[in-house]
Amino acid sequence: MAWYQTEIFWVIVKVAVILFVILTGGAYYTLAERRWAAFFQMRLGPNRAGFWGLLQPLADGIKFILKMETFPRNADLFLFMLAPVISTVTSLMLWGAIPFTPIIELPEAAQKITGSKSFILQVSNPNAGVLYMFAVSSLAVYGILIAGWSSNNKYSLLASVRATAQMISYELSLGLSIIPIILMTGSLDLYTIIETQKNSWFLFTLPGFLAFWIFLVSIFAESNRMPFDLAEAESELIVGYHTEYGGFKFAFFMISEYMNLITLSLLAAILFLGGWTLPDFISSAISNVWLQHAAGIGLFLLKAFFFVFLFVWVRWSVPRFRYDQLMDIGWKVMLPASLVIVFIAGIYVYLK
Amino acid sequence: MNIPEILFYSFTFILVGSAFGVVFHRNPVKSAMFLVLFFVGLAAMYALLGAEFMATLQVLVYVGAIMVLFLFVIMLITVRDEALLNMSSNAGRTVIITVLVLAFSLQFWVLLGGFMKAKGEHVVNGAAPYSTEVMNYTTGEKLLITGNAEVISYALFEKYLLPFELISLVLLVAVLGGILLTKHKRETLQ
Numbered sequence: 001m002a003w004y005q006t007e008i009f010w011v012i013v014k015v016a017v018i019l020f021v022i023l024t025g026g027a028y029y030t031l032a033e034r035r036w037a038a039f040f041q042m043r044l045g046p047n048r049a050g051f052w053g054l055l056q057p058l059a060d061g062i063k064f065i066l067k068m069e070t071f072p073r074n075a076d077l078f079l080f081m082l083a084p085v086i087s088t089v090t091s092l093m094l095w096g097a098i099p100f101t102p103i104i105e106l107p108e109a110a111q112k113i114t115g116s117k118s119f120i121l122q123v124s125n126p127n128a129g130v131l132y133m134f135a136v137s138s139l140a141v142y143g144i145l146i147a148g149w150s151s152n153n154k155y156s157l158l159a160s161v162r163a164t165a166q167m168i169s170y171e172l173s174l175g176l177s178i179i180p181i182i183l184m185t186g187s188l189d190l191y192t193i194i195e196t197q198k199n200s201w202f203l204f205t206l207p208g209f210l211a212f213w214i215f216l217v218s219i220f221a222e223s224n225r226m227p228f229d230l231a232e233a234e235s236e237l238i239v240g241y242h243t244e245y246g247g248f249k250f251a252f253f254m255i256s257e258y259m260n261l262i263t264l265s266l267l268a269a270i271l272f273l274g275g276w277t278l279p280d281f282i283s284s285a286i287s288n289v290w291l292q293h294a295a296g297i298g299l300f301l302l303k304a305f306f307f308v309f310l311f312v313w314v315r316w317s318v319p320r321f322r323y324d325q326l327m328d329i330g331w332k333v334m335l336p337a338s339l340v341i342v343f344i345a346g347i348y349v350y351l352k
Numbered sequence: 353m354n355i356p357e358i359l360f361y362s363f364t365f366i367l368v369g370s371a372f373g374v375v376f377h378r379n380p381v382k383s384a385m386f387l388v389l390f391f392v393g394l395a396a397m398y399a400l401l402g403a404e405f406m407a408t409l410q411v412l413v414y415v416g417a418i419m420v421l422f423l424f425v426i427m428l429i430t431v432r433d434e435a436l437l438n439m440s441s442n443a444g445r446t447v448i449i450t451v452l453v454l455a456f457s458l459q460f461w462v463l464l465g466g467f468m469k470a471k472g473e474h475v476v477n478g479a480a481p482y483s484t485e486v487m488n489y490t491t492g493e494k495l496l497i498t499g500n501a502e503v504i505s506y507a508l509f510e511k512y513l514l515p516f517e518l519i520s521l522v523l524l525v526a527v528l529g530g531i532l533l534t535k536h537k538r539e540t541l542q
Binding site: 126135136138142145149164171 | 381382385388404405408409411412415416417420421423424427428501
């Protein structure tokens with residue numbers, strides 16, 4: 001067996017491809033956000049670097065690298081440097097479990113070269129894929145918490161405490177909102193969840209429809225986005241937990257936030273909108289298998305893109321909540337509602 | 353010497369090291385961070401044993417929720433950094449790290465030297481498959497289920513349903529008690 005036929009080689013290739021895609025995606029999401037924000041406000045936005053401003057992320061990156069490294073006095077340097085690393089690594093790790101493609105049967109020629117019969121763009125398939133996603137994303141809290149504490153700045157600490165309290169409060173309703181999906185699928189595996197939705201998305205079932213709204217609100221709160229971005233309330237807290245960070249350390253926080261948004265969009269498309277599955281009437285209309293796969297994956301990316309746009313859309317249309325309102329919504333509305341939805345889902349699955 | 357063994361001993365090193373860190377570090381926040389590292393290492397150990405479900409839950413519950421609350425409390429109270437006051441703590445740290453590194457390299461060297469050529473039974477190689485036999489109540493036939501989540505849920509909701517529900521009741525009482533205690537204090541303050 002040649003070296004390029006081993007499994008580990010292909011895993012490394014997949015990791016390289018996914019790392020490239022996620023980092024570029026995160027960088028270009030910042031550009032998209034700025035452009036769209038500009039359009040919402042009747043401006044043009046960054047359009048000088050390259051055609052349509054397409055080189056802007058690159059220019060930003062160069063600028064971040066060339067900036068002087070500054071460290072606050074009396075800061076805990078080790079934890080100060082560790083915080084952006086934790087944020088970035090956790091958001092990179094999340095993409096390891098996402099199945100981007102269905103299992104594709106390779107043609108004869110490709111089988112001979114690669115030595116494997118099928119291909120799937122998913123680095124590893126953990127036994128409990130959904131739980132893996134939640135476990136890893138719950139680690140992201142540490143990046144924020146440590147960043148706030150180690151900067152030795154009262155505003156940073158307050159912001160990080162706010163952000164963390166918000167994230168662990170909404171993690172509850174986020175976790176509960178996917179239980180209807182798990183109940184209807186009977187599996188924690190992301191691949192099985194997608195395949196179950198072949199002919200009906202979970203959005204179009206009663207418990208799935210109810211849970212979707214809880215999920216949607218929770219991911220906005222979980223990613224500290226606009227209606228809930230109290231961690232970055234400028235009028236109260238400067239810019240939040242990364243006030244003391246500059247240069248590429250700040251870029252790490254920024255890019256990990258955008259990567260998290262993309263991950264959540266993909267997750268929403270997988271859990272509620274059927275991922276890359278095509279309903280039977282479409283897949284029977286397309287005769288070529290490769291075209292079917294292409295259509296499915298294209299649709300999957302399109303669904304995810306809708307959520308990517310939704311994040312920006314909401315950010316520039318909805319004002320910010322007050323912090324006590326945020327906590328009230330989380331604990332007094334979302335949590336009981338999601339418990340009721342779990343109950344409804346139980347009845348639904350039992351009757352079916 | 354294969355990859356699981358190397359991983360096992362590396363994780364052991366991390367686990368023991370971070371456990372020492374929890375106990376001996378002078379800064380409570382760093383101590384708590386060592387505890388986080390310990391829990392993550394423990395999760396890795398579970399995963400190595402084939403109990404992926406336990407590993408994920410370990411991270412989700414202990415690291416994602418419980419330790420965050422610990423850190424919350426520690427960060428909000430003023431922390432005096434005693435490491436600066438006491439020079440001997442540095443010496444202690446050095447001793448611990450040296451001993452750990454020595455022990456680790458010794459272990460590694462022993463393993464590499466082929467002392468373990470007679471295959472040991474305890475090694476984590478290829479963990480036992482988790483499976484259990486259950487009865488399907490509607491059809492009456494016996495099924496063999498594999499997979500972590502399934503086995504655990506059958507154990508919890510079939511075999512030990514009563515103790516499980518009782519434990520959840522105890523937890524509920526504890527939650528209510530916690531709320532009652534804080535509520536009471538707040539009223540007296542007003």
